[in-house]
Structure formats: C-alpha cells, structure tokens
Amino acid sequence: xxxxxxxxxxxxxxxxxxxxxxxxxxxxxxxxxxxxxxxxxxxxxxxxxxxxxxxxxxxxxxxxxxxxxxxxxxxxxxxxxxxxxxxxxxxxxxxxxxxxxxxxxxxxxxxxxxxxxxxxxxxxxxxxxxxxxxxxxxxxxxxxxxxxxxxxxxxxxxxxxxxxxxxxxxxxxxxxxxxxxxxxxxxxxxxxxxxxxxxxxxxxxxxxxxxxxxxxxxxxxxxxxxxxxxxxxx
Amino acid sequence: xxxxxxxxxxxxxxxxxxxxxxxxxxxxxxxxxxxxxxxxxxxxxxxxxxxxxxxxxxxxxxxxxxxxxxxxxxxxxxxxxxxxxxxxxxxxxxxxxxxxxxxxxxxxxxxxxxxxxxxxxxxxxxxxxxxxxxxxxxxxxxxxxxxxxxxxxxxxxxxxxxxxxxxxxxxxxxxxxxxxxxxxxxxxxxxxxxxxxxxxxxxxxxxxxxxxxxxxxxxxxxxxxxxxxxxxxxxxxxxxxxxxxxxxxxxxxxxxxxxxxxxxxxxxxxxxxxxxxxxxxxxxxxxxxxxxxxxxxxxxxxxxxxxxxxxxxxxxxxxxxxxxxxxxxxxxxxxxxxxxxxxxxxxxxxxxxxxxxxxxxxxxxxxxxxxxxxxxxxxxxxxxxxxxxxxxxxxxxxxxxxxxxxxxxxxxxxxxxxxxxxxxxxxxxxxxxxxxxxxxxxxxxxxxxxxxxxxxxxxxxxxxxxxxxxxxxxxxxxxxxxxxxxxxxxxxxxxxxxxxxxxxxxxxxxxxxxxxxxxxxxxxxxxxxxxxxxxxxxxxxxxxxxxxxxxxxxxxxxxxx
Numbered sequence: 001x002x003x004x005x006x007x008x009x010x011x012x013x014x015x016x017x018x019x020x021x022x023x024x025x026x027x028x029x030x031x032x033x034x035x036x037x038x039x040x041x042x043x044x045x046x047x048x049x050x051x052x053x054x055x056x057x058x059x060x061x062x063x064x065x066x067x068x069x070x071x072x073x074x075x076x077x078x079x080x081x082x083x084x085x086x087x088x089x090x091x092x093x094x095x096x097x098x099x100x101x102x103x104x105x106x107x108x109x110x111x112x113x114x115x116x117x118x119x120x121x122x123x124x125x126x127x128x129x130x131x132x133x134x135x136x137x138x139x140x141x142x143x144x145x146x147x148x149x150x151x152x153x154x155x156x157x158x159x160x161x162x163x164x165x166x167x168x169x170x171x172x173x174x175x176x177x178x179x180x181x182x183x184x185x186x187x188x189x190x191x192x193x194x195x196x197x198x199x200x201x202x203x204x205x206x207x208x209x210x211x212x213x214x215x216x217x218x219x220x221x222x223x224x225x226x227x228x229x230x231x232x233x234x
Numbered sequence: 235x236x237x238x239x240x241x242x243x244x245x246x247x248x249x250x251x252x253x254x255x256x257x258x259x260x261x262x263x264x265x266x267x268x269x270x271x272x273x274x275x276x277x278x279x280x281x282x283x284x285x286x287x288x289x290x291x292x293x294x295x296x297x298x299x300x301x302x303x304x305x306x307x308x309x310x311x312x313x314x315x316x317x318x319x320x321x322x323x324x325x326x327x328x329x330x331x332x333x334x335x336x337x338x339x340x341x342x343x344x345x346x347x348x349x350x351x352x353x354x355x356x357x358x359x360x361x362x363x364x365x366x367x368x369x370x371x372x373x374x375x376x377x378x379x380x381x382x383x384x385x386x387x388x389x390x391x392x393x394x395x396x397x398x399x400x401x402x403x404x405x406x407x408x409x410x411x412x413x414x415x416x417x418x419x420x421x422x423x424x425x426x427x428x429x430x431x432x433x434x435x436x437x438x439x440x441x442x443x444x445x446x447x448x449x450x451x452x453x454x455x456x457x458x459x460x461x462x463x464x465x466x467x468x469x470x471x472x473x474x475x476x477x478x479x480x481x482x483x484x485x486x487x488x489x490x491x492x493x494x495x496x497x498x499x500x501x502x503x504x505x506x507x508x509x510x511x512x513x514x515x516x517x518x519x520x521x522x523x524x525x526x527x528x529x530x531x532x533x534x535x536x537x538x539x540x541x542x543x544x545x546x547x548x549x550x551x552x553x554x555x556x557x558x559x560x561x562x563x564x565x566x567x568x569x570x571x572x573x574x575x576x577x578x579x580x581x582x583x584x585x586x587x588x589x590x591x592x593x594x595x596x597x598x599x600x601x602x603x604x605x606x607x608x609x610x611x612x613x614x615x616x617x618x619x620x621x622x623x624x625x626x627x628x629x630x631x632x633x634x635x636x637x638x639x640x641x642x643x644x645x646x647x648x649x650x651x652x653x654x655x656x657x658x659x660x661x662x663x664x665x666x667x668x669x670x671x672x673x674x675x676x677x678x679x680x681x682x683x684x685x686x687x688x689x690x691x692x693x694x695x696x697x698x699x700x701x702x703x704x705x706x707x708x709x710x711x712x713x714x715x716x717x718x719x720x721x722x723x724x725x726x727x728x729x730x731x732x733x734x735x736x737x738x739x740x741x742x743x744x745x746x747x748x749x750x751x752x753x754x755x756x757x758x759x760x761x762x763x764x765x766x767x768x769x770x771x772x773x774x775x776x777x778x779x780x781x782x783x784x785x786x787x788x789x790x791x792x793x794x795x
C-alpha cells in the first residue's frame with residue numbers, strides 16, 4: 001500500500017496519471033515518477049510525501065487532492081482510496097479495479113470508462129461517465145455510484161455499465177445514450193435528448209425533451225433519432 | 235554561417251547525381267562551390283555513410299486557411315495528442331490535424347523544407363497567410379481557387395482570354411497567391427443550388443459555361459501568362475464510381491497546350507478520381523487506364539492522394555462532394571461558403587484496412603504511384619484528406635518494396651484482390667526515383683528552380699538520412715527505409731541546422747512565395763468589372779479586399795515578366 005500526502009497547497013493543477021501500479025515500485029522509484037505541475041515536469045516526490053506499507057496494489061491519497069487530475073486514469077486493477085476531494089478526470093478510461101472518494105469529485109469522473117467501480121461519498125460535477133468532446137462513445141462498462149449530487153451532461157454517449165446517483169442531478173442526462181443504465185434517486189432536469197438505447201430511471205421530478213413518446217411504463221425515444229431508449233419513473 | 239557536408243552519399247536527380255560520394259558546401263543560405271568558402275570557417279557535418287538529398291517539397295497539402303481551421307474546431311478529439319510543450323519551441327499538438335507550429339515541426343523532423351497550401355479561398359487570403367505565417371521551419375505558398383469564381387465564368391463565357399489573364403494576375407497579386415488552383419470547376423457553383431457538375435459538358439447554373447470551357451480557358455490564360463506553376467486541377471466528379479473516365483476526358487483538354495519547362499496541367503490527388511465501375515457495389519480501379527494515358531503524354535503531371543490507414547479529415551473546396559461523403563458515412567459535416575468564389579466542406583474520416591472501399595482507395599493510390607512514370611507522379615496524401623503527411627515514408631517504402639506490399643495486402647480487405655491489379659504489380663521504384671518524386675519533381679511542377687536539388691545556387695534546404703544507398707536493399711529492408719525517412723539525421727533550412735537526430739534544434743521562419751504577373755497585363759481592362767462585382771455581389775469593398783505584401787512575415791515575390 002502506498003500513501004501520498006501533499007507537501008503544499010497546490011497553487012495550480014497537478015496532472016498525475018497515478019494508478020495502484022505504483023505499489024509495484026520502491027519508494028525511491030515512486031518519488032521519481034514524472035508528473036506535470038502546471039506546464040513543468042516535476043517528480044512526484046517534490047509534491048508529495050510518500051510512504052509504503054506492504055506490497056498490496058492499493059493507493060491511499062491522504063489530504064486535499066482537489067487540484068490533482070487524472071488519478072486512476074487508465075487503471076486496470078487494484079484500489080485507490082481518496083480521503084478528501086479528487087480533481088478532474090478521476091478514473092477516466094479505467095478498465096478495472098476500484099476507486100473510493102470520501103470527499104467530492106470534480107468534472108469528467110469515469111469519463112469513457114470501460115470497467116471497474118467508482119464510489120463517491122460526496123458530490124460529483126459535470127460530464128460524469130461521458131465521452132470526451134468529439135469522441136463517439138462514453139462510459140461502456142463498470143459502475144459509478146455517487147452518494148450526493150451531480151451536475152450536467154451525465155452519461156453523454158454512454159453505451160454500457162451502470163450509474164447510480166443518490167442525490168439530485170442537473171440537465172441533459174444521458175444525451176445520445178446508446179446503452180447501460182442511469183438511476184437517479186433525487187430530481188433532475190432534461191433527460192435523454194437524442195437517446196438511442198439504454199435506460200434512465202428517475203425517482204424524483206424530471207423533464208422529458210420533445211421526441212419521447214409515452215409508453216406503458218414511462219417514455220421511449222428519442223424518436224427524432226430513431227431511438228429505443230427508455231425513461232422510467234421509479 | 236558556412237557548412238561543409240563531408241563525405242555524404244548524394245542523390246540529386248535534377249543534376250543526375252545517383253549515390254555519389256561528394257561534399258556539399260553552403261554559404262549564406264545557398265549551395266555554393268567549394269572555391270566560394272574558406273574551409274577553416276566552415277562548420278563540418280560528417281555525413282559518412284549517410285544519404286544527402288535536397289529538402290522535401292510538398293506541393294499539395296491543406297495546411298492553412300479556413301478549411302483546416304474549421305476542421306480543428308469541429309474535431310476536438312484531434313487536439314489531444316501533445317507533440318511539444320511550450321519552451322524553447324512553441325506548443326504543438328494534434329493527431330492528424332495539427333496546429334500550425336506542429337505542421338512546421340513535423341515536416342522539418344522528416345526532412346521536408348517546403349510545403350504548399352493547395353486551396354486558398356481568395357476572400358479568405360488574409361486568414362490563410364496569417365496561418366502560413368504561423369508555420370515555422372518551411373517555405374510556403376498558397377494556390378487560390380479560380381474554378382468557381384463568377385468573374386472567371388464571365389470572361390470564359392465572353393471568350394475573353396485577355397481579360398481572364400488580367401483577372402488571374404489581379405487575383406494572384408491581391409491574394410499573394412502562387413498559381414491557379416481549380417476545384418470541381420462549375421460544380422461548387424451548382425452546389426449553391428444543391429446541384430453539381432459531374433461531367434465536362436454540364437452547364438453551370440446561371441452561367442453559360444461548362445467545366446470543359448473553364449478548364450481550357452484557364453490553361454490557356456495560365457500558359458500565356460507563363461506562370462511558374464501550371465493549372466492545378468481537382469477534377470469534376472471526384473469520389474464517384476466510374477469517374478476515371480471524366481478524369482481521362484479532362485486530361486485530354488491539356489492536349490493542345492505545351493510548355494518547355496513543365497507540365498501544362500497538374501491533376502491532383504488522382505486516387506480520388508480513378509474509380510471504375512458503376513456503383514459502390516462494383517467499384518474498381520481505373521488506375522491502369524489513367525497511368526496509360528499519363529505515361530503517353532508529356533504535358534501532364536499528377537500527385538497520388540494516397541490514403542493512409544487510420545484517422546484523416548476530408549476537406550476540399552469541392553463542397554458537393556463533401557456533402558455526399560457526409561451522407562455516405564454519417565460523420566459530422568461542415569460547409570463553407572466563400573461568396574462568389576466557391577465554397578468548401580469538411581468531414582472527419584477514418585480509413586480502415588478491412589473496409590473494402592478504403593482498402594480499394596489505398597490500393598489505387600499505390601497503383602498510380604507504381605504504374606506512372608516517376609517523372610510524372612508526385613508523392614502526396616492530400617493532407618489531411620488521405621491522412622497525415624508524416625506517413626510519406628510509408629508510401630516511399632511501399633513503392634520501393636513488393637515484399638512490403640505483399641505483407642500489407644494480407645491485412646487489408648480481400649476486395650482489393652478482386653477490384654485492383656496491385657498484387658500483380660512487380661515494379662519496385664528505386665531510391666533515386668523516390669527522391670525525385672519527393673524533391674526535384676514537385677519543385678519542377680511548381681516551377682521553383684532553386685528548390686529540390688543540390689546544384690550550385692540552389693537554396694540550402696538539405697536533408698541527411700542515416701541510410702547508405704550503396705548498402706541498403708530497398709526491396710527487403712523496407713522497415714529500415716520507413717524508419718530512416720521518418721526522422722532526418724539533419725534537416726538544414728536555408729543553411730541553418732534546424733533538426734538534428736530527428737529533434738528540433740532551432741526555430742526559424744521560412745518565406746512565402748507569391749507570383750506577380752501584373753506587369754504582363756493592363757489592369758484597366760477589368761477595373762470596371764471589378765468595381766461592379768464588388769459593389770453588387772461581395773460583402774466587402776474592393777479597397778478592403780486582399781493582402782498587402784508588407785503584412786506577410788517574410789514574402790518572396792516572383793515577378794513574371
């Protein structure tokens with residue numbers, strides 16, 4: 001298990017594609033791992049205190065990581081526990097393993113993820129599980145659970161996997177969605193624009209965009225794009 | 235700075251030097267005779283066992299202007315590859331669609347020192363030149379498009395070649411353009427009404443002219459003006475099964491013209507215009523017929539427009555074709571309008587080896603490269619339409635090695651075996667031929683005497699590669715050939731070392747060539763017409779139209795006289 005603690009309050013963002021794979025290295029090697037602090041390339045050891053306990057593939061981020069981006073991006077295995085907040089792009093493109101965030105997550109959480117599990121105890125922001133701009137497919141597998149609220153554009157172009165939001169969500173949920181399930185326990189805004197397939201379940205209030213038709217157990221659409229997506233009121 | 239490039243193995247097709255061990259001397263940005271330098275003042279570059287050639291010349295790429303910029307805007311996914319972090323050099327990003335600095339840097343790393351923007355919307359000339367001015371390390375030029383300009387239609391319809399010549403001279407001066415580009419003549423105007431001109435005799439709506447008349451008149455005017463570069467033509471009916479016949483008919487229009495120095499018609503990215511068959515179900519290759527014709531005449535040159543498997547972005551002034559492509563692939567589409575001059579379209583594209591059509595296009599490009607005399611076919615990908623220019627070494631290696639082609643054929647759709655003759659072509663071009671097709675030939679086609687060779691007085695644009703032509707077996711060592719041409723050991727631009735071992739070492743700005751033919755015509759002849767068209771049809775005033783030479787970072791005026 002590797003524990004990272006920030007040495008300073010970061011003035012600008014840190015781009016650190018760190019995964020539990022770090023646990024296979026020695027503390028010395030880890031401290032030489034290259035990350036970007038703004039546009040400068042620096043070594044992980046310059047920004048964080050690093051300690052190692054045992055060889056299990058686990059990464060513990062202890063402190064405020066709200067300005068640290070790309071944590072767990074492309075990870076395939078192991079576990080990351082974030083004791084505070086985490087920055088943008090956490091778990092982007094991830095294929096497997098587990099990320100637990102005890103604080104809040106920012107934008108692009110689990111964007112284009114293919115597998116694995118992300119749990120956020122606090123809130124998350126925009127573009128959770130979405131496709132990056134210009135790409136054809138967002139989240140295609142795995143599971144994201146958020147105990148709190150999320151913002152807009154959740155699950156854009158999502159094609160598989162599962163997303164559970166225990167609080168409220170913003171507008172444009174599951175836009176151009178192609179598969180998978182989004183469940184929102186609270187309220188949200190517009191849902192399912194240009195949806196092609198998949199299921200969105202909402203317990204609270206929500207708004208349907210024109211282009212969905214009423215069916216027995218909810219709505220189906222978006223008919224404008226020949227879609228067979230489902231919106232179900234829980 | 236003076237340079238002494240020592241013991242290199244030189245290939246210089248223009249001067250009939252084939253793999254000879256010799257020294258090259260450079261002074262004040264030019265190649266000079268040994269007697270013109272003091273040896274002790276020269277910086278010596280040891281080129282022992284290395285290939286020394288002129289810097290590469292790309293005569294057809296889309297590197298600046300509203301098309302590539304719209305491509306960048308509509309393809310954010312292209313902008314995630316970081317090639318260089320700002321520091322000593324400028325920030326450079328892009329996968330296939332590169333930012334302006336990345337374009338200069340990537341050409342230079344590959345040993346290319348000149349690149350031309352092949353379709354400049356005249357009304358967007360300022361934008362094009364602003365972008366060209368942001369491309370480092372290469373010399374540049376831009377070809378404004380004429381084939382759908384209302385004033386061209388007017389003079390063609392009136393059969394007034396004198397006025398057409400005057401208009402071309404006026405337009406080249408105003409746009410700081412280099413030559414006459416023609417894109418789907420008449421077809422883009424027809425597109426304004428949702429149509430196209432698919433054959434040479436389709437009438438252009440609203441004008442009493444046909445593509446046949448437009449092309450013929452523009453060739454005649456260009457030849458009478460004796461411009462550096464010939465008419466540079468993107469044919470009608472591009473991207474349609476059976477279109478090789480339109481291409482052949484078009485090529486025949488050049489029949490009655492000739493020029494001692496160069497071709498009278500350059501037909502561009504011919505791969506997209508060499509399809510046989512009657513539909514996408516039975517589409518085949520028309521490359522053999524095209525090759526037969528091009529080989530039989532001496533006044534036509536072509537470039538390949540070779541597709542590279544992977545990402546690309548279709549962007550041409552051929553707006554109706556771009557719409558067809560969008561309908562065919564379902565990909566994003568953007569349309570551009572340039573007032574009374576034509577238009578353009580942009581569609582993202584990916585070439586997949588297993589897709590029968592894409593594999594066919596790939597094979598046709600190679601067939602053209604192999605079957606056509608290497609004195610008539612220039613290497614190009616029509617960047618970014620066929621893919622990245624950074625894969626030119628792939629095309630070079632493919633044309634030189636049947637073994638490599640056999641290996642590549644195994645991974646592409648078997649449709650290629652049925653619809654083309656590629657597998658049966660045994661021809662392997664030589665290194666000498668490939669150096670010609672990437673250096674001396676494009677320079678001759680453009681009419682740039684000081685480029686593409688290493689003779690005394692030529693610009694000191696030199697590339698040195700880690701390859702000894704005496705020891706390399708290009709048929710079998712295709713992987714070495716590919717890797718070698720990807721990264722120059724040295725790239726020398728205007729006598730300065732800008733790349734060493736494939737890495738940038740110095741940043742500098744090249745020049746922008748433009749052609750001034752105004753001295754050969756009397757401008758008053760078209761004054762009233764210009765006033766009328768600007769007053770009635772343009773969205774801007776005549777006095778605000780065009781680019782002044784002083785606005786360019788570093789311009790070189792070539793005076794026709």
